[in-house]
Amino acid sequence: MRPSTTLEGANLSFRYTPQGPWAVRDISVTVDPGIILAVLGPNGSGKSSLLRLLSGALSPDEGIVSLGGRPLPAIPDRERARRIGVVPQSEPSPFPISVRELVGMGRYPHLGTWRGLGARDHEAMDRAMRRCSVQHFADRDMGNLSGGEAQRVRVARALAQEPEILLLDEPATGLDLRHQMELHTLLRSLAHEGMGILLITHDLNLASRFADRLLLLNEGQNTAKGTPADVVRDSLLEGVYQWPVRVVEHPGPGPDTRAPQAIPLARRQGP
């Protein structure tokens, strides 16, 4: 196992226009090796902006992002891409491209300008495709895949980067029940191998079962942070989501028995 590093954002603030509203306001977050951190919050609460700040795609107006103690902007682009893998929510796909070619893009930070994919690169691609169960359709065109299949291929591309840190923006959206569970199980085993994982999700219940820590955002601000038991609480969730919620324990059996699960109730009648 390679030595793993911590990705840390300290007191991050960011807005898209100089006088506009804060998209992210004074958020501190740590992605530690071996840990899954789930970032939750309503639509527009700043989750994706936070991810892009941590990946370096956005530069914070205040605060600093560092990887293993080094400021992120000081790390060369290819080195950064060998250490931080990102699975975006969606991406343009203007041209036909095969699954294998897309996964091969994950090897870019490992290649020289004129050097093509070598044996070492193909091994990493095959390994990544096997872990995401996409190897049996490796030669199909991305345009002919279901949403869930395409999502798994993008995860495989990030794994082909062989990163220490993995950032995922709503990776389970559009996946059916089985593939959602498979993806989260995969993330758990990657974390067990030492990878640090940040996962943006809308699924409170899967986050509660699979994440070691939760971060709940609302309007760009940190509302709650801690273990699932600290964060998945009726009063807290009702305040953030503006909807009545009842928290129950996962009935089991399995490793997630007694994990807190939030069930949205019918809205109470007006006063």
Place this chain on the structure above:
Amino acid sequence: MTGIAPRLGTLVVLLTGVALVSVSIGAARIPMLEIVPALLGQIEGTSRSILVHLRLPRVVLAIGVGGALALAGTTFQALLRNPLAEPYVLGISGGAAVGAVAVLVAGLGARLPWAVPLGAFVGALLAMFLVLRVARAAGGSRLDSRVLILAGVVVGAFFNAIILLLLSIADVESFRSAIFWMMGNLSGATWGGNLLLALYILPGTILLLALARPFDLLARGEDVAFHLGVRVERTKLLAYLVASLLVAAAVAFAGVIGFVGLIVPHALRLLWGPGHRLLLPASFLAGAAFLLMADTVARVVIAPAELPTGVITALAGVPLFVFLLVRRGV
């Protein structure tokens, strides 16, 4: 990716064949078997003179200009992520034309043969920096492709107005030369000019070929490219500057030859797919072969008079392109 080398090999063979035919035919026919002996000095006289001073420089110019335009077109399509992008979309042709037309209208074209290419090149550089300044002023430190297109279109429109203004005060003779220059033709080919052109095209082509993988990743969006380690802003700026310089150099020596830079990249994409490690070098070779064919036709059909090459590229290129487009659609 399989098949890059054989496909490029095919294009090299095609280009060589077209070059041999082009050298051979014209107002004076030079049999192909006499080309090499003539070059080696074993055959003296007018054949050798036509070959060395007229045909060969023109063939080399067509290869350089056609290759540069198609390569620049592919680059602008990748940079702007817009299928309508072509070498002149960002106003470079407008700037070059202002320079060239100003020289012609001032009556300097006939006395100073280098004045027209120089004027065109200076005008093209002016357009290139103006567009970059406008895009930077409007879009901030990042080079936004949509802002860049808008900047290119408005700067181009401004230059076109200046061209019309210059033409409106031109006398009949310079008016005619200006119009012919804007149609584009390769009759001004010289070894000296070709050498200058090569100083831009050789390093420029190598730089752009090195951007093949970053271009592939940029097609998936700037965020994805960034997360995979592409230096996005540096890549875009380099692509813009190098492709613009190639176009500026090509336009300086050949005028505004249209359609090569639009049609050749698209045709290759339809035939062989979008991967830039094949597409970029293939564009250069196919653009060179296509312009060389068009120029040969332009020289031959009403010999000893000539048609403007830029007209032939459109007349031949558009039907060919429509054929490829329709065939793929079925």
